[in-house]
Amino acid sequence: MRIGLLGTGPWAEMAYAPALQAHGGLDFVGVWGRRAEAARSLADRHDTRAYEDVDALLTEVDAVAIALPPAVQAPLAVRAARAGRHLLLDKPLATSVEDGRAVVEAAREAGVASVVFFTARFQTAVEAWIGEQAAADGWFTGRAEWLGSVFSSDSPFAASPWRREKGALWDVGPHALSVLLPTLGEVERVAAAARGPKDTVHLVLGHSGGASSTLTLSLTAPPEAAGATVELRGKSGVAVLPTSAEGAVEALTRAADGLLDAARTGRPHPCDAAFALRVTELLVEAEEILDN
Known part of the structure; x- marks a missing residue:
């Protein structure tokens, strides 16, 4: 090709x-x-x-x-x-x-x-984990923390105009949603959204299968606090997103x-454009709540 x-x-x-x-x-x-x-x-x-x-x-x-x-x-x-x-x-x-x-x-x-x-979604261990959790039944709740230090370190992305304008919701929010949607199911509603320090945002989502999830997203976390975590809890117990050595x-x-x-x-x-459109729809919905 x-x-x-x-x-x-x-x-x-x-x-x-x-x-x-x-x-x-x-x-x-x-x-x-x-x-x-x-x-x-x-x-x-x-x-x-x-x-x-x-x-x-x-x-x-x-x-x-x-x-x-x-x-x-x-x-x-x-x-x-x-x-x-x-x-x-x-x-x-x-x-x-x-x-x-x-x-x-x-x-x-x-x-x-x-x-x-x-x-x-394209890291081998993470893809396998998502498949396992999507096949499991009875998830009750989930939480995702996607904390970057783009604006609190010497990141090459710190000067990005669109990231400075749109913040963590739009930069790392898609990552968190790309994991939660296939594991917990379609999001029926963004139940709540609130701002935290600097560009940090917190979201509460309601999923079609009855589960709820919370997201904490930031590009301004202290470098020592940066990292990504996803945890699911339900009938299968507790499942935690594995780390990946793949870059x-x-x-x-x-x-x-x-x-x-x-x-x-x-x-x-x-992960085609239709899936990415659904992610955009949810981010727009969350942004509207944050701006009102």
């Missing part, structure tokens, strides 16, 4: 470009970015071509990977889908329901495959495997 990369920021440098270059089933055709010099630099480091025009890149690939802010990603994903290109996207899919729905509809109408990169490149490689499989078989991937 010939694939192009849209985006040149830290996430494109750290995860996407290395994963695309090393993947045995992909031909990494080239890079396009909003900054031409950055695109040239990234392309040179990965022995591929920089494109100054996104449509020129789209004409030469079968798929695109997008590592751009969600407000930029969504319209480009629509554009790529309408050109018949498969989509390897990043979370969040979009920051509005309308933009997210446009991606889903464009992919459906064009008959192209989509995979959205929720990092934890972003390994996880993204498995996401690319998922895209190849979905494109070949026509079967939707569990």
Whole structure:
């Protein structure tokens, strides 16, 4: 599969470009970015071509990977889908329901495959754990704490304008939801949302199977307190999300495997654009509660 990369920021440098270059089933055709010099630099480091025009890149690939802010990603994903290109996207899919729905509809109408990169969902141990808990019955409650120190450390993402605007709800909230939805079931309602220190938010969710869950999300936790935890309690006892030694490149490689499989078989991937749209819908609902 010939694939192009849209985006040149830290996430494109750290995860996407290395994963695309090393993947045995992909031909990494080239890079396009909003900054031409950055695109040239990234392309040179990965022995591929920089494109100054996104449509020129789209004409030469079968798929695109997008590592751009969600407000930029969504319209480009629509554009790529309408050109018949498969989509390897990043979370969040979009920051509005309308933009997210446009991606889903464009992919459906064009008959192209989509995979959205929720990092934890593509880590081997975590994926296996999620499958086990989804098959178990009688979960009563769950809690997720996804605490980052992006704004309280020297993180390369600290200067990200969209993260500074949207905060933890939109950056790490998708990760937590990507674990809770398949294990506890569809969310029927966001029952409550409240703000904590700085960008920290707390959510209470009601799930269709009767379980409830709580989320604590932050990008401003002290580095010593950072980390991710998910705990489920019910008839099966207590289940705790395992840690994973796999990094972003390994996880993204498995996401690319998922895209190849979905494109070949026509079967939707569990983390496709439609799933990511549901995550966006829940985040919008929570944001509306927080803002009122």
